[in-house]
Amino acid sequence: PAGGAAGLGGSGGAGGAAGACAKPPCAPRIAVARALAFQTEMAGVSRGFDLDGRVSSDADPASCGQTDFTSPEGTPGIDNQFSVLANTLARIAGDAVQGLIRGAINDGTLLVLLRVDGVDSLADDPCVDVTVLPGVGKPLLGTDGMLQAGQTFDPDPATPVSPVHCATIKDGVLEAGPFEALLPFQVLQVRGVLRTHNSRLRAEMAEDGSVHALLGANIEIAQVSELAHTDGAFAASNVELIDVLLASIADAAPDAAGKCQQVSVAITLELARAFLYE
Numbered sequence: 001p002a003g004g005a006a007g008l009g010g011s012g013g014a015g016g017a018a019g020a021c022a023k024p025p026c027a028p029r030i031a032v033a034r035a036l037a038f039q040t041e042m043a044g045v046s047r048g049f050d051l052d053g054r055v056s057s058d059a060d061p062a063s064c065g066q067t068d069f070t071s072p073e074g075t076p077g078i079d080n081q082f083s084v085l086a087n088t089l090a091r092i093a094g095d096a097v098q099g100l101i102r103g104a105i106n107d108g109t110l111l112v113l114l115r116v117d118g119v120d121s122l123a124d125d126p127c128v129d130v131t132v133l134p135g136v137g138k139p140l141l142g143t144d145g146m147l148q149a150g151q152t153f154d155p156d157p158a159t160p161v162s163p164v165h166c167a168t169i170k171d172g173v174l175e176a177g178p179f180e181a182l183l184p185f186q187v188l189q190v191r192g193v194l195r196t197h198n199s200r201l202r203a204e205m206a207e208d209g210s211v212h213a214l215l216g217a218n219i220e221i222a223q224v225s226e227l228a229h230t231d232g233a234f235a236a237s238n239v240e241l242i243d244v245l246l247a248s249i250a251d252a253a254p255d256a257a258g259k260c261q262q263v264s265v266a267i268t269l270e271l272a273r274a275f276l277y278e
Contacts, residue, residue, distance in 0.1 A: 021118040021127040021166055028121055031211045031271035032135060033112040036101055039214075039266040041083040041092065045124045045144055048080035048266030049200045049216035051178075052252065064260035066251035078262035079216065081249040088245060106146070110181070111135035111153060114203070114211060114271055116174065117163070122205050125169040130176040130201065132215075133161045134183070135276075149272035150207065159193070167201075174203040182219065192227050194219055197253070197262060209273025218253065218262040221246040 033228035039047045046069040055077040069078040089097050102203035104110035135153035138146040142148045155161070159182055167176035179201035182193050203213035228242045250260035 016051045019131055023120070023127070026118060028276075029116045029205065029209065029231055030274050030276055031114045031209060032147060032151065032153065032266070032274035033042055033110075033141075033269045033271050035268075035270040036105065036112065037098065037268050038086040039080055039083055039268060041069055041080065043237045045072055046078055046080045046083050046266065047071060047268070048078040048083075048212060048264070049202075049214075050075070050077035051079040051198050051200065051216055051218060053077075056251070061258060062254065063251040064254055064258070066196035066249065066260075078266075079218075079251065081220070081263050083248045085245050085263075086244065088148060102146075106139065106141055108136070108138045111137065112269065112271075113153065113155070113274065113276070114213065114269075115163075115276070116186070116205070119169070122169065122207065123172050124272070127166040128169060128174070130167045130174070131161065131162040132181060132183075134159050134199070135274075147272060150274070150277040154277050164201075169209075171206075172204060174201070174205060176201040186259075192223065194223055194227075203225045211269075211271040213269045213271060215267045215269065216265065220263050221250050221261060221263050224263070230245040258261075 044067075045199045048069065050068075050072070052062065052144040054060070054062065056066060056068045058065045058067050060066075066081050068076065069080055070076050071078050091143055101110065103132050113133050113135045117129040117131070119125055119128050134156040136156050137153040139147045139151055139153075142157045161182075164176045167174060169175075173183070178198045181196040181199045183196060196219055197213065199217035201215050202212060203211050205211050217262060222257065225246055235265070246263065250263045252260055252264060
């Protein structure tokens with residue numbers, strides 16, 4: 001597939017191939033996120049992925065006693081413990097958090113790009129290369145107040161990236177993972193890079209270049225806490241609450257003492273057709 005920008009922080013993929021897809025050069029399909037939202041839960045139901053391949057209960061030491069959710073379709077074992085914190089933030093700040101995320105996207109400080117190389121068919125393709133990468137640029141907005149489709153962005157030169165090799169498209173759905181990732185972002189004065197682990201991506205790509213995607217991963221609670229402690233990010237009482245919640249919902253990567261150091265998360269992304277300067 002055509003070279004150029006690479007994808008976020010990891011290798012591997014649904015097909016398990018060691019290298020890029022052996023296909024003739026072709027134009028990559030690139031999309032930019034117009035909307036991003038952390039998935040919440042209601043009555044034990046949440047969108048997301050079974051990241052650890054097990055249905056955990058409150059007696060499971062591997063998940064530090066965190067009970068898994070069920071997907072809206074009835075699939076058990078869904079890992080998205082961050083939804084508990086997302087629900088709390090929604091109660092504390094109402095729509096303010098989502099407004100901050102949308103503002104950061106529209107300002108160009110939170111540009112998430114998806115690049116897919118080697119696509120022969122949007123219906124079924126046994127091997128495509130997938131890249132999730134941060135972009136740089138000032139986006140133009142449409143009359144709906146969201147990013148216009150068809151814009152061109154630079155890849156962020158400061159973030160090391162590598163593609164997820166040989167992901168698959170089956171029945172119109174792209175599946176990639178597990179992979180490691182780096183997700184740099186900036187919302188107001190809160191700026192950092194989140195490391196994601198055991199990441200999974202599921203996406204539906206339309207002929208017009210738009211994409212509806214679900215990203216699941218484990219993120220390090222120490223990093224989330226560090227960002228929450230950024231001066232002015234939250235009131236002191238809310239920062240303390242966030243730290244307590246993070247410790248209570250962590251469900252992955254237990255240390256020698258049995259305390260989990262990572263928390264599962266699920267994020268939806270709505271993306272529009274875009275291009276990259278290369």
